[in-house]
Amino acid sequence: MTSHVLVLNTGSSSLKYRLLDPGSGETAAAGLAERIGDRSGVGVLTHTDAAGERHRSELDLPSHEAALSAALAAFDEHGPALTTSSVRAVGHRVVHGGDRFSAPALVDDALIAAVEELVPLAPLHNPANLAGLRVARRLFPEVRHVAVFDTAFHQTIPEHAYTYAVPIAWREEHGIRRYGFHGTSHRFVSERAAQLLGRPVGEVNTIVLHLGNGASATAVAGGASVETSMGVTPLEGLVMGTRSGDVDPSLHAHLHRQLGWSLEEIDGHLNRDSGLKGLTGQGDFRELEARMAAGDPAAQLAFAVCCHRLRKYVGAYYAVLGRVDAIAFTGGVGENSAVLRAAALAGLERLGIAVDAAANDAPSREARRISPADGEVAVLVVPTDEEWQIAREAQALLDG
Numbered sequence: 001m002t003s004h005v006l007v008l009n010t011g012s013s014s015l016k017y018r019l020l021d022p023g024s025g026e027t028a029a030a031g032l033a034e035r036i037g038d039r040s041g042v043g044v045l046t047h048t049d050a051a052g053e054r055h056r057s058e059l060d061l062p063s064h065e066a067a068l069s070a071a072l073a074a075f076d077e078h079g080p081a082l083t084t085s086s087v088r089a090v091g092h093r094v095v096h097g098g099d100r101f102s103a104p105a106l107v108d109d110a111l112i113a114a115v116e117e118l119v120p121l122a123p124l125h126n127p128a129n130l131a132g133l134r135v136a137r138r139l140f141p142e143v144r145h146v147a148v149f150d151t152a153f154h155q156t157i158p159e160h161a162y163t164y165a166v167p168i169a170w171r172e173e174h175g176i177r178r179y180g181f182h183g184t185s186h187r188f189v190s191e192r193a194a195q196l197l198g199r200p201v202g203e204v205n206t207i208v209l210h211l212g213n214g215a216s217a218t219a220v221a222g223g224a225s226v227e228t229s230m231g232v233t234p235l236e237g238l239v240m241g242t243r244s245g246d247v248d249p250s251l252h253a254h255l256h257r258q259l260g261w262s263l264e265e266i267d268g269h270l271n272r273d274s275g276l277k278g279l280t281g282q283g284d285f286r287e288l289e290a291r292m293a294a295g296d297p298a299a300q301l302a303f304a305v306c307c308h309r310l311r312k313y314v315g316a317y318y319a320v321l322g323r324v325d326a327i328a329f330t331g332g333v334g335e336n337s338a339v340l341r342a343a344a345l346a347g348l349e350r351l352g353i354a355v356d357a358a359a360n361d362a363p364s365r366e367a368r369r370i371s372p373a374d375g376e377v378a379v380l381v382v383p384t385d386e387e388w389q390i391a392r393e394a395q396a397l398l399d400g
Protein backbone atom coordinates (compact mmCIF):
# COMPACT_ATOMS: atom_id res chain seq x y z
CA MET A 1 0.00 0.00 0.00
CA THR A 2 1.63 3.22 -1.05
CA SER A 3 0.71 6.84 -1.42
CA HIS A 4 -2.56 6.84 0.44
CA VAL A 5 -4.01 9.99 1.95
CA LEU A 6 -5.75 9.97 5.32
CA VAL A 7 -8.62 12.46 5.15
CA LEU A 8 -9.97 13.87 8.40
CA ASN A 9 -13.27 15.69 8.82
CA THR A 10 -13.54 16.88 12.39
CA GLY A 11 -16.85 18.13 13.79
CA SER A 12 -17.59 19.44 17.27
CA SER A 13 -18.51 15.97 18.58
CA SER A 14 -17.44 13.71 15.74
CA LEU A 15 -14.39 12.71 13.73
CA LYS A 16 -14.79 11.14 10.32
CA TYR A 17 -11.77 9.58 8.64
CA ARG A 18 -11.03 7.78 5.40
CA LEU A 19 -7.81 6.34 4.09
CA LEU A 20 -7.89 6.34 0.32
CA ASP A 21 -5.95 6.25 -2.90
CA PRO A 22 -6.05 9.77 -4.32
CA GLY A 23 -5.66 8.46 -7.87
CA SER A 24 -8.60 6.07 -7.96
CA GLY A 25 -10.61 7.25 -4.96
CA GLU A 26 -10.58 3.67 -3.70
CA THR A 27 -11.06 3.41 0.06
CA ALA A 28 -8.58 1.37 2.12
CA ALA A 29 -10.36 2.00 5.44
CA ALA A 30 -12.79 4.47 6.94
CA GLY A 31 -14.40 5.26 10.22
CA LEU A 32 -16.40 7.55 12.41
CA ALA A 33 -15.94 8.50 16.05
CA GLU A 34 -19.10 9.95 17.57
CA ARG A 35 -20.14 11.55 20.83
CA ILE A 36 -16.72 13.00 21.49
CA GLY A 37 -16.82 14.93 24.77
CA ASP A 38 -20.13 13.32 25.73
CA ARG A 39 -20.50 13.66 29.49
CA SER A 40 -22.05 10.20 29.76
CA GLY A 41 -18.63 8.87 28.75
CA VAL A 42 -20.06 6.67 26.03
CA GLY A 43 -18.42 7.45 22.72
CA VAL A 44 -18.74 5.20 19.69
CA LEU A 45 -16.09 4.30 17.15
CA THR A 46 -17.00 2.47 13.98
CA HIS A 47 -14.05 1.36 11.87
CA THR A 48 -14.45 -0.26 8.47
CA ASP A 49 -11.38 -2.26 7.48
CA ALA A 50 -9.87 -3.03 4.07
CA ALA A 51 -12.22 -5.99 3.57
CA GLY A 52 -15.21 -3.76 4.24
CA GLU A 53 -15.91 -5.32 7.64
CA ARG A 54 -17.27 -2.97 10.31
CA HIS A 55 -15.94 -2.96 13.86
CA ARG A 56 -18.00 -1.04 16.40
CA SER A 57 -16.78 -0.23 19.88
CA GLU A 58 -18.15 1.87 22.71
CA LEU A 59 -15.50 3.73 24.66
CA ASP A 60 -14.80 6.92 26.52
CA LEU A 61 -13.94 9.69 24.04
CA PRO A 62 -13.39 12.76 26.22
CA SER A 63 -11.50 14.71 23.51
CA HIS A 64 -10.62 14.80 19.82
CA GLU A 65 -7.18 13.51 20.81
CA ALA A 66 -8.80 10.47 22.43
CA ALA A 67 -10.93 9.95 19.31
CA LEU A 68 -8.00 10.06 16.89
CA SER A 69 -5.94 7.82 19.20
CA ALA A 70 -8.84 5.34 19.24
CA ALA A 71 -9.01 5.47 15.44
CA LEU A 72 -5.27 4.76 15.22
CA ALA A 73 -5.69 1.85 17.63
CA ALA A 74 -8.45 0.52 15.35
CA PHE A 75 -6.05 0.69 12.39
CA ASP A 76 -3.51 -1.28 14.49
CA GLU A 77 -6.05 -3.87 15.53
CA HIS A 78 -8.13 -4.33 12.39
CA GLY A 79 -5.83 -2.97 9.68
CA PRO A 80 -4.64 -1.73 7.38
CA ALA A 81 -1.39 -0.80 9.14
CA LEU A 82 -0.62 2.91 9.01
CA THR A 83 3.04 3.62 8.38
CA THR A 84 4.81 6.73 7.26
CA SER A 85 5.59 5.00 3.98
CA SER A 86 1.95 4.11 3.36
CA VAL A 87 0.41 7.45 4.35
CA ARG A 88 1.64 10.17 2.06
CA ALA A 89 -0.34 12.99 3.63
CA VAL A 90 -3.15 13.84 5.99
CA GLY A 91 -5.83 15.95 4.30
CA HIS A 92 -7.98 18.07 6.59
CA ARG A 93 -11.39 19.50 5.78
CA VAL A 94 -11.46 23.04 7.14
CA VAL A 95 -14.77 24.86 6.86
CA HIS A 96 -13.84 28.53 6.80
CA GLY A 97 -10.76 29.86 5.05
CA GLY A 98 -12.13 33.41 4.77
CA ASP A 99 -10.65 35.32 1.83
CA ARG A 100 -7.12 34.18 2.69
CA PHE A 101 -7.30 30.71 1.22
CA SER A 102 -8.31 30.19 -2.37
CA ALA A 103 -6.41 26.90 -2.62
CA PRO A 104 -5.31 24.02 -0.40
CA ALA A 105 -2.38 24.88 1.88
CA LEU A 106 0.29 23.06 3.86
CA VAL A 107 -0.50 23.07 7.56
CA ASP A 108 2.01 24.96 9.65
CA ASP A 109 1.83 27.21 12.71
CA ALA A 110 0.90 30.23 10.57
CA LEU A 111 -2.00 28.38 8.94
CA ILE A 112 -3.29 27.26 12.32
CA ALA A 113 -3.13 30.86 13.57
CA ALA A 114 -5.05 32.02 10.47
CA VAL A 115 -7.77 29.38 10.96
CA GLU A 116 -8.01 30.49 14.57
CA GLU A 117 -8.45 34.13 13.55
CA LEU A 118 -11.38 33.04 11.38
CA VAL A 119 -13.27 31.46 14.31
CA PRO A 120 -15.64 34.46 14.64
CA LEU A 121 -16.87 33.75 11.08
CA ALA A 122 -17.40 30.03 11.78
CA PRO A 123 -17.83 29.65 15.53
CA LEU A 124 -19.32 26.16 15.29
CA HIS A 125 -16.95 24.67 12.73
CA ASN A 126 -13.47 26.16 12.83
CA PRO A 127 -12.77 25.30 16.52
CA ALA A 128 -13.48 21.63 15.80
CA ASN A 129 -11.33 21.74 12.66
CA LEU A 130 -8.54 23.32 14.70
CA ALA A 131 -8.73 20.52 17.24
CA GLY A 132 -8.35 18.04 14.36
CA LEU A 133 -5.37 19.91 12.89
CA ARG A 134 -3.54 20.13 16.22
CA VAL A 135 -4.16 16.56 17.33
CA ALA A 136 -3.32 15.04 13.96
CA ARG A 137 -0.05 16.97 13.75
CA ARG A 138 0.90 15.64 17.18
CA LEU A 139 0.00 12.06 16.33
CA PHE A 140 1.45 12.13 12.78
CA PRO A 141 4.50 14.36 13.14
CA GLU A 142 6.41 12.91 10.18
CA VAL A 143 3.62 13.22 7.64
CA ARG A 144 2.71 16.40 5.79
CA HIS A 145 -0.69 17.85 6.53
CA VAL A 146 -2.79 19.74 3.99
CA ALA A 147 -5.82 21.89 4.77
CA VAL A 148 -8.59 21.97 2.15
CA PHE A 149 -11.13 24.74 2.72
CA ASP A 150 -14.88 24.56 2.06
CA THR A 151 -14.81 28.21 1.08
CA ALA A 152 -11.81 28.07 -1.30
CA PHE A 153 -13.66 27.13 -4.50
CA HIS A 154 -15.89 30.19 -4.11
CA GLN A 155 -13.02 32.66 -4.02
CA THR A 156 -13.50 33.17 -7.77
CA ILE A 157 -16.94 34.73 -7.21
CA PRO A 158 -16.73 38.27 -8.62
CA GLU A 159 -16.84 41.23 -6.28
CA HIS A 160 -20.29 42.39 -7.41
CA ALA A 161 -21.69 38.96 -6.50
CA TYR A 162 -20.00 38.48 -3.14
CA THR A 163 -20.60 42.01 -1.86
CA TYR A 164 -23.63 42.66 0.33
CA ALA A 165 -25.15 46.14 0.10
CA VAL A 166 -24.13 47.08 3.64
CA PRO A 167 -21.87 49.81 5.05
CA ILE A 168 -18.37 49.49 3.67
CA ALA A 169 -16.77 49.37 7.13
CA TRP A 170 -18.58 46.10 7.86
CA ARG A 171 -16.79 44.53 4.95
CA GLU A 172 -13.42 46.12 5.45
CA GLU A 173 -13.19 45.73 9.19
CA HIS A 174 -15.26 42.61 9.83
CA GLY A 175 -15.02 40.56 6.64
CA ILE A 176 -18.77 40.71 5.94
CA ARG A 177 -19.29 39.29 2.46
CA ARG A 178 -20.54 36.14 0.77
CA TYR A 179 -18.06 33.28 1.25
CA GLY A 180 -20.05 30.17 0.36
CA PHE A 181 -19.51 26.60 1.57
CA HIS A 182 -19.58 23.00 0.29
CA GLY A 183 -16.92 24.22 -2.17
CA THR A 184 -15.08 20.90 -2.27
CA SER A 185 -18.27 19.16 -3.34
CA HIS A 186 -19.25 21.84 -5.86
CA ARG A 187 -15.81 21.60 -7.46
CA PHE A 188 -15.85 17.79 -7.59
CA VAL A 189 -19.38 17.64 -9.02
CA SER A 190 -18.87 20.37 -11.62
CA GLU A 191 -15.74 18.60 -12.89
CA ARG A 192 -17.54 15.25 -13.05
CA ALA A 193 -20.44 16.94 -14.87
CA ALA A 194 -18.08 18.20 -17.58
CA GLN A 195 -16.56 14.71 -17.87
CA LEU A 196 -20.03 13.21 -18.30
CA LEU A 197 -20.72 15.68 -21.10
CA GLY A 198 -17.36 14.76 -22.63
CA ARG A 199 -16.25 18.38 -22.69
CA PRO A 200 -13.39 20.31 -21.07
CA VAL A 201 -14.50 21.80 -17.75
CA GLY A 202 -13.39 25.25 -18.96
CA GLU A 203 -16.16 25.21 -21.59
CA VAL A 204 -19.04 24.06 -19.44
CA ASN A 205 -21.49 26.10 -17.35
CA THR A 206 -23.17 24.14 -14.58
CA ILE A 207 -25.63 24.78 -11.78
CA VAL A 208 -24.71 22.42 -8.95
CA LEU A 209 -27.40 21.65 -6.37
CA HIS A 210 -25.76 20.09 -3.31
CA LEU A 211 -28.69 18.86 -1.23
CA GLY A 212 -27.90 17.02 2.00
CA ASN A 213 -28.68 18.00 5.57
CA GLY A 214 -27.03 21.26 4.62
CA ALA A 215 -27.85 22.47 1.10
CA SER A 216 -26.41 24.98 -1.32
CA ALA A 217 -26.60 25.91 -4.99
CA THR A 218 -23.63 27.15 -7.00
CA ALA A 219 -23.34 28.64 -10.47
CA VAL A 220 -20.11 27.35 -12.01
CA ALA A 221 -18.85 29.04 -15.20
CA GLY A 222 -16.07 27.19 -16.99
CA GLY A 223 -14.95 25.45 -13.79
CA ALA A 224 -15.05 28.57 -11.58
CA SER A 225 -17.68 29.36 -8.96
CA VAL A 226 -19.36 32.66 -9.86
CA GLU A 227 -22.27 32.67 -7.40
CA THR A 228 -23.41 30.52 -4.50
CA SER A 229 -26.34 30.48 -2.13
CA MET A 230 -24.62 30.32 1.26
CA GLY A 231 -23.21 33.56 2.58
CA VAL A 232 -21.17 34.77 5.53
CA THR A 233 -22.43 31.66 7.30
CA PRO A 234 -23.98 28.41 6.07
CA LEU A 235 -27.51 29.63 6.93
CA GLU A 236 -28.37 31.57 3.78
CA GLY A 237 -30.07 30.15 0.71
CA LEU A 238 -31.94 26.88 0.23
CA VAL A 239 -34.32 25.17 2.67
CA MET A 240 -32.26 22.63 4.64
CA GLY A 241 -32.87 19.84 7.17
CA THR A 242 -32.90 22.15 10.19
CA ARG A 243 -31.81 25.52 8.69
CA SER A 244 -34.26 28.05 7.32
CA GLY A 245 -32.18 29.32 4.42
CA ASP A 246 -33.32 32.75 3.19
CA VAL A 247 -35.53 34.78 5.52
CA ASP A 248 -36.15 38.49 5.76
CA PRO A 249 -32.99 39.87 7.44
CA SER A 250 -35.23 41.93 9.73
CA LEU A 251 -36.65 38.74 11.22
CA HIS A 252 -34.11 38.80 14.05
CA ALA A 253 -35.09 42.33 15.08
CA HIS A 254 -38.79 41.57 14.74
CA LEU A 255 -38.65 38.44 16.91
CA HIS A 256 -36.45 40.18 19.43
CA ARG A 257 -38.92 43.07 19.75
CA GLN A 258 -42.06 40.93 19.72
CA LEU A 259 -40.97 37.99 21.87
CA GLY A 260 -37.96 39.33 23.75
CA TRP A 261 -35.78 36.49 22.46
CA SER A 262 -32.02 36.99 22.49
CA LEU A 263 -30.01 36.93 19.29
CA GLU A 264 -28.45 33.64 20.42
CA GLU A 265 -31.89 32.07 20.78
CA ILE A 266 -33.08 33.30 17.39
CA ASP A 267 -29.86 32.19 15.71
CA GLY A 268 -30.23 28.78 17.35
CA HIS A 269 -33.84 28.41 16.15
CA LEU A 270 -32.98 29.42 12.58
CA ASN A 271 -30.07 26.95 12.49
CA ARG A 272 -31.42 24.00 14.44
CA ASP A 273 -35.23 24.19 14.56
CA SER A 274 -36.13 25.50 11.13
CA GLY A 275 -36.02 24.16 7.56
CA LEU A 276 -37.83 20.82 7.14
CA LYS A 277 -37.74 20.35 10.91
CA GLY A 278 -39.46 23.65 11.51
CA LEU A 279 -42.09 22.89 8.90
CA THR A 280 -42.83 19.28 9.85
CA GLY A 281 -41.24 18.57 13.23
CA GLN A 282 -38.38 16.51 11.78
CA GLY A 283 -35.56 17.27 9.35
CA ASP A 284 -34.85 13.99 7.57
CA PHE A 285 -35.79 13.96 3.90
CA ARG A 286 -36.52 10.25 3.66
CA GLU A 287 -38.99 10.61 6.51
CA LEU A 288 -40.49 13.63 4.72
CA GLU A 289 -41.07 11.53 1.60
CA ALA A 290 -42.74 8.81 3.66
CA ARG A 291 -45.05 11.33 5.29
CA MET A 292 -45.89 12.94 1.96
CA ALA A 293 -46.81 9.55 0.54
CA ALA A 294 -49.10 9.05 3.54
CA GLY A 295 -50.86 12.34 2.69
CA ASP A 296 -49.50 14.52 5.54
CA PRO A 297 -50.32 18.15 4.55
CA ALA A 298 -47.42 19.64 6.57
CA ALA A 299 -44.97 17.37 4.72
CA GLN A 300 -46.53 18.33 1.38
CA LEU A 301 -46.17 22.00 2.17
CA ALA A 302 -42.54 21.56 3.31
CA PHE A 303 -41.74 19.74 0.07
CA ALA A 304 -43.40 22.48 -1.97
CA VAL A 305 -41.48 25.20 -0.10
CA CYS A 306 -38.25 23.34 -0.69
CA CYS A 307 -38.91 22.87 -4.43
CA HIS A 308 -40.08 26.44 -4.92
CA ARG A 309 -36.84 27.74 -3.37
CA LEU A 310 -34.77 25.44 -5.58
CA ARG A 311 -36.62 26.56 -8.72
CA LYS A 312 -36.05 30.22 -7.81
CA TYR A 313 -32.32 29.64 -7.47
CA VAL A 314 -32.13 27.68 -10.72
CA GLY A 315 -33.83 30.59 -12.51
CA ALA A 316 -31.58 33.14 -10.85
CA TYR A 317 -28.40 31.22 -11.65
CA TYR A 318 -29.56 30.65 -15.21
CA ALA A 319 -29.66 34.43 -15.53
CA VAL A 320 -26.25 34.81 -13.85
CA LEU A 321 -24.64 32.28 -16.20
CA GLY A 322 -26.46 33.34 -19.38
CA ARG A 323 -26.05 29.84 -20.80
CA VAL A 324 -26.45 26.63 -18.82
CA ASP A 325 -25.06 23.33 -20.10
CA ALA A 326 -25.85 21.19 -17.08
CA ILE A 327 -27.73 21.07 -13.80
CA ALA A 328 -26.19 18.55 -11.40
CA PHE A 329 -27.93 17.14 -8.33
CA THR A 330 -25.76 15.80 -5.52
CA GLY A 331 -25.78 15.11 -1.74
CA GLY A 332 -27.95 12.57 0.10
CA VAL A 333 -31.20 14.19 -1.09
CA GLY A 334 -30.07 15.23 -4.57
CA GLU A 335 -28.61 11.80 -5.33
CA ASN A 336 -31.57 9.81 -4.03
CA SER A 337 -34.81 11.74 -4.26
CA ALA A 338 -36.27 11.35 -7.76
CA VAL A 339 -39.50 13.03 -6.65
CA LEU A 340 -37.64 16.15 -5.53
CA ARG A 341 -35.55 16.34 -8.72
CA ALA A 342 -38.65 16.11 -10.90
CA ALA A 343 -40.65 18.63 -8.86
CA ALA A 344 -37.84 21.18 -8.48
CA LEU A 345 -37.33 21.43 -12.25
CA ALA A 346 -40.98 21.10 -13.33
CA GLY A 347 -42.25 23.78 -15.67
CA LEU A 348 -38.84 24.98 -16.86
CA GLU A 349 -39.12 23.60 -20.42
CA ARG A 350 -38.93 27.10 -21.87
CA LEU A 351 -35.43 27.30 -20.37
CA GLY A 352 -34.48 24.05 -22.11
CA ILE A 353 -34.70 22.15 -18.82
CA ALA A 354 -36.57 18.83 -18.75
CA VAL A 355 -36.34 15.60 -16.76
CA ASP A 356 -36.95 12.21 -18.35
CA ALA A 357 -39.24 10.36 -15.93
CA ALA A 358 -37.90 6.87 -16.61
CA ALA A 359 -34.24 7.93 -16.34
CA ASN A 360 -34.98 9.94 -13.21
CA ASP A 361 -36.80 7.07 -11.50
CA ALA A 362 -34.26 4.35 -12.39
CA PRO A 363 -32.28 3.56 -9.23
CA SER A 364 -28.51 3.88 -9.65
CA ARG A 365 -25.45 4.88 -7.65
CA GLU A 366 -23.56 6.03 -10.75
CA ALA A 367 -23.19 9.52 -12.15
CA ARG A 368 -25.83 9.73 -14.87
CA ARG A 369 -27.97 11.89 -17.12
CA ILE A 370 -31.69 12.10 -16.32
CA SER A 371 -32.77 14.54 -19.05
CA PRO A 372 -33.99 13.49 -22.52
CA ALA A 373 -31.15 12.84 -24.97
CA ASP A 374 -32.16 15.90 -27.02
CA GLY A 375 -32.60 18.12 -23.93
CA GLU A 376 -30.81 21.45 -24.30
CA VAL A 377 -29.65 21.42 -20.66
CA ALA A 378 -28.23 18.13 -19.39
CA VAL A 379 -29.80 17.30 -16.04
CA LEU A 380 -27.40 15.05 -14.12
CA VAL A 381 -27.18 13.12 -10.89
CA VAL A 382 -23.57 13.10 -9.69
CA PRO A 383 -22.67 11.35 -6.43
CA THR A 384 -20.31 13.63 -4.57
CA ASP A 385 -17.08 12.47 -2.92
CA GLU A 386 -15.60 15.22 -0.80
CA GLU A 387 -12.95 12.98 0.76
CA TRP A 388 -11.66 11.94 -2.63
CA GLN A 389 -11.51 15.55 -3.73
CA ILE A 390 -9.60 16.48 -0.55
CA ALA A 391 -7.16 13.60 -1.13
CA ARG A 392 -6.64 14.67 -4.75
CA GLU A 393 -6.05 18.28 -3.81
CA ALA A 394 -3.61 17.25 -1.05
CA GLN A 395 -1.69 15.11 -3.52
CA ALA A 396 -1.66 17.83 -6.18
CA LEU A 397 -0.24 20.32 -3.67
CA LEU A 398 2.52 17.94 -2.60
CA ASP A 399 3.37 17.08 -6.23
CA GLY A 400 3.72 20.81 -6.85
Ligand code: ADP
Nearest residue numbers: 211212213214283284285286331332333336337
Ligand atom coordinates in the same frame (compact mmCIF):
# COMPACT_ATOMS: atom_id res chain seq x y z
P1 ADP B 1 -24.83 15.78 5.14
O1 ADP B 1 -25.17 17.14 4.68
O2 ADP B 1 -24.95 15.58 6.61
O3 ADP B 1 -23.56 15.21 4.52
P2 ADP B 1 -26.15 13.85 3.39
O4 ADP B 1 -25.58 14.37 2.12
O5 ADP B 1 -25.74 12.49 3.83
O6 ADP B 1 -26.03 14.86 4.58
O7 ADP B 1 -27.76 13.86 3.20
C1 ADP B 1 -28.60 13.51 4.24
C2 ADP B 1 -30.05 13.65 3.75
O8 ADP B 1 -30.24 12.80 2.61
C3 ADP B 1 -31.08 13.25 4.79
O9 ADP B 1 -32.14 14.18 4.82
C4 ADP B 1 -31.58 11.91 4.26
O10 ADP B 1 -32.91 11.63 4.64
C5 ADP B 1 -31.48 12.13 2.77
N1 ADP B 1 -31.49 10.86 2.06
C6 ADP B 1 -30.58 9.86 2.16
N2 ADP B 1 -30.97 8.81 1.41
C7 ADP B 1 -32.16 9.15 0.85
C8 ADP B 1 -33.08 8.48 -0.01
N3 ADP B 1 -32.85 7.25 -0.45
N4 ADP B 1 -34.18 9.15 -0.40
C9 ADP B 1 -34.43 10.41 0.03
N5 ADP B 1 -33.61 11.09 0.84
C10 ADP B 1 -32.49 10.46 1.26
